[in-house]
Amino acid sequence: MMELVGSILILAGAAFHFSAGLGMLRMPDAYTRMQAGTKATTLGNTLLLAGLAFYHPGWSLKLLIIAYFVLMTNPVSSHALARAAYSIGIPMFGDSGIDALRDRDRKLRSET
Amino acid sequence: MISNIVLTTGLLLILIGLWGVLTHRNILRVIIGFSLFGTGTHIVIVAIGYVTNGTAPILDRTLPMSEAISRVVDPIPSALVVTAIVIGMAVTAVMLAYTIRLYDSKKTLSIDALMESKW
Amino acid sequence: MIRSLFTILAIVLLGAVFATIAIGYSEQQSLRPLAESYVQLVPRDLGAANVVTGILLTYRAFDTLGEVAVLFMVAASAGLILGAGHRRPEERGEDVQEAARPSSEIVQTGSQILAPLISIFAAYIIMNGHLSAGGGFQGGAVIASCVLLILLTYPEHQINVAFLSIAESLAGALFVLTGIIGLIAAGGFLDNHILPLGQFGAFFSAGAIPILSVLLGVKVGCELSVILDRFRPQP
Numbered sequence: 001m002m003e004l005v006g007s008i009l010i011l012a013g014a015a016f017h018f019s020a021g022l023g024m025l026r027m028p029d030a031y032t033r034m035q036a037g038t039k040a041t042t043l044g045n046t047l048l049l050a051g052l053a054f055y056h057p058g059w060s061l062k063l064l065i066i067a068y069f070v071l072m073t074n075p076v077s078s079h080a081l082a083r084a085a086y087s088i089g090i091p092m093f094g095d096s097g098i099d100a101l102r103d104r105d106r107k108l109r110s111e112t
Numbered sequence: 113m114i115s116n117i118v119l120t121t122g123l124l125l126i127l128i129g130l131w132g133v134l135t136h137r138n139i140l141r142v143i144i145g146f147s148l149f150g151t152g153t154h155i156v157i158v159a160i161g162y163v164t165n166g167t168a169p170i171l172d173r174t175l176p177m178s179e180a181i182s183r184v185v186d187p188i189p190s191a192l193v194v195t196a197i198v199i200g201m202a203v204t205a206v207m208l209a210y211t212i213r214l215y216d217s218k219k220t221l222s223i224d225a226l227m228e229s230k231w
Numbered sequence: 232m233i234r235s236l237f238t239i240l241a242i243v244l245l246g247a248v249f250a251t252i253a254i255g256y257s258e259q260q261s262l263r264p265l266a267e268s269y270v271q272l273v274p275r276d277l278g279a280a281n282v283v284t285g286i287l288l289t290y291r292a293f294d295t296l297g298e299v300a301v302l303f304m305v306a307a308s309a310g311l312i313l314g315a316g317h318r319r320p321e322e323r324g325e326d327v328q329e330a331a332r333p334s335s336e337i338v339q340t341g342s343q344i345l346a347p348l349i350s351i352f353a354a355y356i357i358m359n360g361h362l363s364a365g366g367g368f369q370g371g372a373v374i375a376s377c378v379l380l381i382l383l384t385y386p387e388h389q390i391n392v393a394f395l396s397i398a399e400s401l402a403g404a405l406f407v408l409t410g411i412i413g414l415i416a417a418g419g420f421l422d423n424h425i426l427p428l429g430q431f432g433a434f435f436s437a438g439a440i441p442i443l444s445v446l447l448g449v450k451v452g453c454e455l456s457v458i459l460d461r462f463r464p465q466p
Binding site for chain 3: 126160
């Protein structure tokens with residue numbers, strides 16, 4: 001019974017990983033690709049570790065620490081990459097003119 | 113069965129890496145191709161050392177010394193691959209250093225700009 | 232056109248060779264004689280629970296020394312190619328920022344939480360080389376990743392390259408010195424019987440293998456950090 005639940009969770013995690021890979025191939029722009037890669041793989045990792053915890057209940061604490069580590073590092077690194085891409089001027093696909101970072105920088109520069 | 117799958121994956125990675133090295137015009141993609149090539153080779157070496165129903169060659173209370181021989185995979189390819197991974201990374205570092213200098217002098221990342229020694 | 236034809240031909244022929252390898256491969260059913268003797272010798276003779284580390288640091292220790300030499304050569308060549316101070320701003324082109332852009336608050340907070348965790352993890356991996364999966368090289372690479380995190384978060388901070396170079400050379404020299412002591416006091420070069428073997432599976436066991444792991448970890452970590460520092464744009 002526990003193994004069935006664990007297997008379903010691991011399968012769901014693998015499906016999210018697959019969607020991450022598909023998203024990285026099909027997304028039109030660097031920023032959307034980064035978004036697809038980070039969000040889907042973080043969720044896939046967490047589901048995989050949860051499914052593994054059902055298989056081996058004795059490992060729960062270690063798996064929790066690993067999940068915490070993944071949640072700390074993935075979003076921070078993707079944030080740093082996206083800011084670096086923005087600052088060297090990679091264009092956004094389908095630019096609707098809304099750019100919160102540019103507005104914020106402009107406001108900061110006009111205040112100082 | 114397991115090592116057949118892993119062996120096939122490693123050989124496929126070698127082919128993909130080699131195709132990437134031969135086809136692309138951008139230096140960075142060629143370097144990524146080299147890295148894939150190296151990773152494929154490491155996977156092939158580790159896959160050859162697998163013994164059916166074996167486990168990792170680390171002895172603790174679930175794997176006492178007396179039954180170690182019958183239940184353990186080959187440790188020698190793992191030891192070789194530990195060395196090989198570090199050296200592969202070091203070679204990638206040298207390749208990237210060369211890329212930086214080439215970009216400084218040619219202002220482009222395409223290998224079509226480096227045709228001076230071609231006849 | 233002819234080039235892509237040759238590329239496809241090369242890949243197809245190589246694929247055919249690989250296919251014959253993959254089809255004709257049958258899994259090993261039992262260990263080969265050399266592997267069997269290693270799996271028997273390492274726990275009894277060396278007192279190490281991790282067979283791979285025992286092989287890497289005693290029976291094949293000369294290969295490890297050669298790899299240490301290769302890493303040193305790579306660090307020297309990266310320093311030569313990227314030559315400190317040679318990359319003047321006028322030859323770098325128009326895409327140069329005026330000053331290093333400071334990192335955002337998320338990255339700074341994240342690295343303040345992560346850098347101690349990564350360092351503890353690296354020390355754990357190095358010290359556990361002889362008991363469980365781990366070892367000198369693996370821990371050294373994790374130390375270098377911690378240094379990389381700090382370099383990315385505080386781009387104006389100059390790390391002390393002189394200290395790292397001295398630490399790396401000292402660790403390498405002590406490694407060879409331990410080997411020579413093994414030549415004098417025990418069975419051969421880099422033998423681990425110079426220190427008592429201790430109880431199997433304890434933290435301080437397996438003779439000189441923990442000391443060699445620590446020296447390797449320090450050397451590899453400092454070396455990779457020096458290589459990473461050379462890649463930064465010079466002010």
